Amino acid sequence: MTEITEESIRAEVRAWLQANWDPDMELVQWRSLLADSGWGMPSWPKQWHGKGLSATLEAAVENEFKKIGALGVARSGIRMLAAATLFEHGSDFLKGRFLRRMLTGEDNWCQLFSEPGSGSDMAGAVTRADLKDGKWIINGQKVWTTSAHHAQYGILLARTDWNVPKHQGLSYFIIEIEQPGVLVQPLRQMNGHASFNQVFFTDAVVPPEFQVASLGEGWKVATTTLMYERRFAADGVAAVPGQGAVRAGRAYEQERIETLKHNEPYKWYPQRAGRADLVIERAKAAGKNNDPVIRQEMAKLLTLYNAAKWTARRARAAQQMGRAQGPEGSLGKLIGSHISRASASVHTLINDADAMLSGSDSPMNGVIAEILVSTPAASIAGGTDEIQRNIISERVLGMPKEPMTGMDRPFKDVPKNTVS
Amino acid sequence: MKFSFSNEQEQFRTMLRRFLTEKSPTSEIRRLMATEQGWERDFWQKLNGDLGVSAVHIPEAYGGQGFGFVELAIVLEEMGRALLCGPYFSSVVLAANAILNAGTEDQKQALLPGIAAGETVAALAFTEENGRWDSSGVALTATPSGMGYRLSGVKTLVLDGHTADLIVVLARAPGSSGDDGLSFFTVQGVADGLERRLLNSVDTTRKLAKLTFNSVAAEPLGESGAAAAPFARTLDQAAVCLANEMVGGADRLRQSALDYVKMRMQFGRPIASFQAIKHKCADMLVDVELAKSAAYYAAEAAAEGTGDWPAMASLAKAAASDAYMQIAKDTIQLHGGIGFTWDNDTHLWFKRAKSSEVFLGSPKYHRELLMQRWNV
Numbered sequence: 001m002t003e004i005t006e007e008s009i010r011a012e013v014r015a016w017l018q019a020n021w022d023p024d025m026e027l028v029q030w031r032s033l034l035a036d037s038g039w040g041m042p043s044w045p046k047q048w049h050g051k052g053l054s055a056t057l058e059a060a061v062e063n064e065f066k067k068i069g070a071l072g073v074a075r076s077g078i079r080m081l082a083a084a085t086l087f088e089h090g091s092d093f094l095k096g097r098f099l100r101r102m103l104t105g106e107d108n109w110c111q112l113f114s115e116p117g118s119g120s121d122m123a124g125a126v127t128r129a130d131l132k133d134g135k136w137i138i139n140g141q142k143v144w145t146t147s148a149h150h151a152q153y154g155i156l157l158a159r160t161d162w163n164v165p166k167h168q169g170l171s172y173f174i175i176e177i178e179q180p181g182v183l184v185q186p187l188r189q190m191n192g193h194a195s196f197n198q199v200f201f202t203d204a205v206v207p208p209e210f211q212v213a214s215l216g217e218g219w220k221v222a223t224t225t226l227m228y229e230r231r232f233a234a235d236g237v238a239a240v241p242g243q244g245a246v247r248a249g250r251a252y253e254q255e256r257i258e259t260l261k262h263n264e265p266y267k268w269y270p271q272r273a274g275r276a277d278l279v280i281e282r283a284k285a286a287g288k289n290n291d292p293v294i295r296q297e298m299a300k301l302l303t304l305y306n307a308a309k310w311t312a313r314r315a316r317a318a319q320q321m322g323r324a325q326g327p328e329g330s331l332g333k334l335i336g337s338h339i340s341r342a343s344a345s346v347h348t349l350i351n352d353a354d355a356m357l358s359g360s361d362s363p364m365n366g367v368i369a370e371i372l373v374s375t376p377a378a379s380i381a382g383g384t385d386e387i388q389r390n391i392i393s394e395r396v397l398g399m400p401k402e403p404m405t406g407m408d409r410p411f412k413d414v415p416k417n418t419v420s
Numbered sequence: 421m422k423f424s425f426s427n428e429q430e431q432f433r434t435m436l437r438r439f440l441t442e443k444s445p446t447s448e449i450r451r452l453m454a455t456e457q458g459w460e461r462d463f464w465q466k467l468n469g470d471l472g473v474s475a476v477h478i479p480e481a482y483g484g485q486g487f488g489f490v491e492l493a494i495v496l497e498e499m500g501r502a503l504l505c506g507p508y509f510s511s512v513v514l515a516a517n518a519i520l521n522a523g524t525e526d527q528k529q530a531l532l533p534g535i536a537a538g539e540t541v542a543a544l545a546f547t548e549e550n551g552r553w554d555s556s557g558v559a560l561t562a563t564p565s566g567m568g569y570r571l572s573g574v575k576t577l578v579l580d581g582h583t584a585d586l587i588v589v590l591a592r593a594p595g596s597s598g599d600d601g602l603s604f605f606t607v608q609g610v611a612d613g614l615e616r617r618l619l620n621s622v623d624t625t626r627k628l629a630k631l632t633f634n635s636v637a638a639e640p641l642g643e644s645g646a647a648a649a650p651f652a653r654t655l656d657q658a659a660v661c662l663a664n665e666m667v668g669g670a671d672r673l674r675q676s677a678l679d680y681v682k683m684r685m686q687f688g689r690p691i692a693s694f695q696a697i698k699h700k701c702a703d704m705l706v707d708v709e710l711a712k713s714a715a716y717y718a719a720e721a722a723a724e725g726t727g728d729w730p731a732m733a734s735l736a737k738a739a740a741s742d743a744y745m746q747i748a749k750d751t752i753q754l755h756g757g758i759g760f761t762w763d764n765d766t767h768l769w770f771k772r773a774k775s776s777e778v779f780l781g782s783p784k785y786h787r788e789l790l791m792q793r794w795n796v
Contacts, residue, residue, distance in 0.1 A: 280796055289796050292788070298796065299787035303714065303739050310423065310713035317424035328709050335706060386695075392705060393698035397678055400693040 006060045009053065013039060013064045021070045023249025027258070030251050031073050031104040040073035040103050048087075048095055049103055071251055074105030076262040077147050082109045082155050082174075084228040089213040089221045094174065098153065105258060110151040112142040112175065112199060113222060117417035120387050122157070123167045123219055124416060127201060129158035136173060136206040138181065141198065144381075146265050148184045148197040151177050156206070157222050160215055162412040169411050170218030174210040181205060191373040195265035271367065272374040272381075273336060274343025276305040282363065283350050294349050301342045308335045327396045334388040340378035347371055422720055425494070433494050439471060440502035446765045449625060452505035453768075456618055457583050458627035459506045467506065468538030474512050475536035478520070483533030489657070493664035493719035500668030503768055505625050507541045510580035513661045514654065515542030515588045521650035521657075522604045522642030531586070531606070543584035543609075545575035545631055546651065553655065553781045555590065555602055555648055560633060562591035562603060569605060569640060571633040577779075581629030582616040585609050588641060589633070590651055599648035605638035612636070623775035625768060656733040659780055660722045663715040663736035666744040666776050670711060673744075673769050674704045677751040684756075697754065704750050711736075711743035731793035738786040741777045748773035 020033055034040030035049045043058040044050025053061070065072060079102040086095050101107040118124035127140025138158060148154065154175050161169035177184065181204030186194035213221050279298050283289040315328045348355045351363055358369035379385045393399040406414035425433070443463070452458060468474045477492040478484025492513075499508055516535045519528060519542075534540030550557045560573025571591055581587065587609055593601035607614060613634040621628045642650065678701055681692040691697050718736035721729040748770040752759035759766050777783070 280794070283796070295791045295796065296784060296787050299735075299738070299790045303735050303787070303790070304710065306717075306735065307710040307714045307739060310717045311709055313423040314713055314716070317422070321424055323424075327705055328713070331706050331709055334702070335710065338706075386699070389699040389702035390695065392702040397698075397701055397705065399678075399682065399698050399701060400690060402693060402695055402698075403689075 004053075004057070006057060009057050010060055010064055013061050017064065017068060017070050021068065023069075023071075023247065023251050025251050027071070027251045027254035028104050028106060030071060032100075034073050035100050035103040044087075048099055069247060071255055073103040074258070076259070077151075078109040078111045078155065079107075080232060081111065081225050081228050082153075085155065085172075085212070085221060085225045088224050089172070089217075091209075091212075093209055094212065098174070107152040108147060108150050110145050110148040110154045110177070110197075110199075111225070112145060112148075112154040112156040113225075114142060114144045116141060116143050120384055122222070123170065124414075125157050125159055125170060126416065127156075127158045128162075129156075129160050129171060129173065129206065131160075131208075134208060136208065136211070138173075138175065138201040138204040138206060141200050143187065143196070143198045145184075145197045145199050146195065147262070148177065148199050149186065150261065153177060154199070155212075155225060157218050159411070160218075163410045164216070165407050165409065166411045166414060167219045167407075168216055170222070171215050172212040172218040172221040173206045174212060175204065175206050179204060189377065191268060191271075191370060191377075193265075193268050195268070268370060268374050271370040272340065272378050274340040274375055274378070275347070275367070275371050276301055276339055276343045278364075278367075279343070279346050279350065282347065282368070286350050286352075286354075286363070288350050288352075294346070297342075297346050297349055301339070301346050304335070304342060305339055308332070308339060311335065327392075330392055330396050333383060334385055334392065337379035337385050337388075340375045344372055344375040421717070421724070421726075423716075425490070429490065429494060432491065433498060436471065436473070436495065436498045437501070439467075440498055440504055443467070444502045444504050446503075446768065449503050449505055449768060453624040456627075458580070458625070459583070464506050464541070465538050473508070474538045476512075478512075478516060478532055478536040482520075482528050483536040485536075489660065489719050489723035492661065493715065496661050496665040497668035497671075497715075500665035500772075501672040503625055503669065503672075503772060507543070507580040507583070509626075509658075509661070509665070510543045510578075510584065511535055511541045513658055514544035514579065515584075515586070517657050518544050518588045518604060518650065518654045519641065521653045522647055524642060527641055534586075540585050541580065541583065542586040542588060543578055543581045543629075544588045544590075544654070545578040545581055546590040547575065547577045549574060549576055551577075553785070555599060555651055558590050558592050558602060560589065560591045561594045562605060562638065563594060565637075569638045570635045571605060571607065571638045572635050573633055575631045575633070576619070576628075578629045578631050580627055581631050582618045582627065583609070583629075587614075587631070589638065590647060591638075593645060596645075601645050602647040602651065603644050604641035604647045604651070606641050607633075607636055607638045611638075621775065623771040625772060626775055652730075655780065656730045657722060659733040659737040659786070660715070660718045660729075662776060662780055663711075663733075663740035664719055666740035666773070667708065667712045667715045669769050669772055669776075670708050670740070670744040670747040673747050673751040673766065673773075674701075674708050676766065677701065677704065677747075677754040681754050700750055700754065704747055707743040707746055711740045714739040728793070731790055734786040734789040734793060737780065738783040738790065741783045741786075744773040745777050 016039060038046060038049060038051040039061065041049055042051040042053040042061045043055055046052045083099055083102055113122055115125050115127060117126055127142060129136045129138050154177055156173045156175045157170055158173060159169050160171040181202050183200040185198050187196045187198050188194045279301060283294055283298060288294050311328045312332055318326055347368055351368055354363050355372060359366045362369045394401055472485055473495050475484040476487050476495055477489060480486040516532060519531050535542055547553065548557050548559055560571060560575060562569045562571055571589060587607045589605045589607055591603060591605055613636040615632040617630045619628045619630055681697050682690055684691045714736040718732040721732040751766050752770060755764060755766060758764045
């Protein structure tokens with residue numbers, strides 16, 4: 001047996017690509033080859049579509065793919081979180097049943113955690129799963145579900161026991177979306193876009209073998225999913241859906257369409273972040289760049305914007321040097337809200353009365369208007385500013401948690417929102 | 421552009437912090453700030469003898485250690501954290517940089533080794549009673565006289581001006597204006613015709629003096645009439661240094677507030693368990709870390725001499741000023757009643773935050789400079 005080195009792996013993958021990669025192949029067919037050969041997810045275990053390689057060697061493999069423009073397995077959306085969760089808590093049956101079609105892109109996934117009555121307090125979920133005639137029957141409502149309208153499966157957090165305290169009565173399931181008991185409806189936001197869905201369950205059915213981990217372990221499993229969500233967000237894994245370039249070949253064309261579909265919900269995200277990058281250009285265009293108040297406000301905003309970028313670079317540099325994570329890595333979400341708010345305020349100052357207009361009647365064909373009505377979401381979506389401050393104060397600064405009420409009694413006796 | 425300190429730089433910081441924590445406790449700060457001098461030569465020479473901090477960024481050719489702006493910034497951050505009572509900013513930052521930027525080779529050879537060794541304490545006199553930080557405010561005149569010059573006029577807000585051995589003075593040729601006719605001079609602290617008066621100041625850890633020049637004999641420093649550019653460079657370097665000093669002080673205050681709220685009990689629980697307190701502490705961490713990022717970036721940019729480093733100097737000065745002042749106010753607030761007493765140490769740093777906020781130009785001034793430097 002020869003020793004595996006980066007060079008030997010690179011040579012091996014190059015040879016394999018040479019023999020197998022064909023841009024005119026059906027995308028699913030190509031990804032099936034990847035899933036079966038292990039080259040699609042080299043860091044996954046050998047028995048589950050991987051090669052058991054280290055992250056460093058995986059990066060080398062990805063680099064070889066990139067060199068010749070070979071497409072990879074499907075990675076977008078929730079699928080990678082679902083996969084990582086299955087690797088930690090799922091049965092072999094579940095891994096065998098779902099992992100391959102995640103990679104080929106035949107199945108899309110969504111995450112069914114948040115509810116109208118439990119946002120920041122996710123463990124307060126009241127969607128119920130009741131065992132009847134050997135099957136789980138699901139009733140309730142989930143919300144903020146990206147991609148539910150084109151997902152085949154969802155990871156679901158539901159309450160299976162109302163007689164124990166909040167966190168202990170939850171279980172974790174995989175649910176098929178395309179069934180009569182599941183209704184997916186778009187949720188329209190104040191900016192007019194409908195990037196998310198509401199998902200209603202009326203006697204929806206989950207077979208018992210689709211339960212992940214043991215009964216009552218739902219919170220633990222959901223915590224794993226959320227941990228990967230933060231980690232992937234920090235690594236930028238989910239942020240790179242495919243190669244996107246305009247290249248000839250059936251596989252490229254199919255991937256381009258897939259990417260467009262997956263990116264559709266995110267097209268207003270740059271505006272939500274405030275577009276601080278536009279203020280100088282806009283101030284000059286509007287003839288306001290010599291207004292001393294606007295100059296001060298632009299300088300404040302751009303100082304914040306740059307300092308935020310450098311703070312993220314400091315966190316990454318420390319990580320690359322193998323140092324313990326400093327506080328600078330935990331602040332990005334909260335700082336992002338500050339930038340977003342300040343940007344909206346500066347864009348308003350610059351555009352003045354034009355800030356009343358939208359669409360084709362407004363500056364930059366509606367982009368500015370979209371900033372003004374999208375930025376309020378930044379300090380809420382993905383964890384409110386208030387929750388971020390709790391996380392920073394507890395995990396970074398070591399401050400005590402607020403005493404929680406209701407932890408000492410059955411969840412059914414805890415005051416909660418009325419489900420309408 | 422680098423975004424991390426090397427292991428050697430981190431070790432240097434650790435050593436410095438340990439030394440300053442031990443040698444400059446608040447009892448020492450309180451003792452020295454009550455004196456007219458504000459610092460003590462014995463301690464100053466020991467500090468430089470043991471750690472060579474005055475020599476850090478001065479080139480080896482002039483008796484220094486030849487490190488760069490990043491190491492200088494580390495020293496300043498730690499001095500700001502410790503609130504060290506010593507003539508570091510005046511002598512090593514302002515005066516030494518003016519000499520490095522403007523002086524001839526011979527003048528650097530003659531003047532810098534003493535500063536690097538901590539034997540000579542120098543000050544830079546540039547601000548006048550109009551309170552302007554740039555060269556447009558300079559009215560003090562230098563009149564040729566025999567082999568040298570005679571200086572007449574008034575400088576104020578001169579850091580350690582009443583105690584310095586050597587004073588670097590920015591003056592102009594009679595009848596000149598703007599950037600024209602500006603020259604640097606050196607004057608002995610005990611020169612005839614020089615009246616030095618300690619000003620009453622809010623921050624007594626940082627002594628300010630008013631210097632009245634009555635036809636004082638002076639030696640020219642550098643090229644006559646060409647001081648505008650080296651002076652501007654000196655000011656930008658000083659802004660980078662002050663920004664780094666400020667983030668050190670801000671971080672110290674932030675930590676002191678956090679330590680206090682974890683210990684303070686009210687309503688049967690540590691006040692650190694109330695969200696109103698936790699959220700303020702989280703915001704303070706954000707403020708300090710953002711200001712650190714700006715200060716570190718500006719130091720690295722100055723070290724590398726990137727094209728935009730003067731803009732970054734202004735950005736960092738404005739960011740650090742705002743952050744330090746905000747943290748100082750928050751720290752008092754989190755301490756409650758004891759926070760605004762004389763016995764509690766917070767006011768020592770609060771006053772440094774207040775004086776640093778406006779020293780070398782307010783945040784508003786530097787934000788305007790930033791816009792100009794970005795050609796907006």
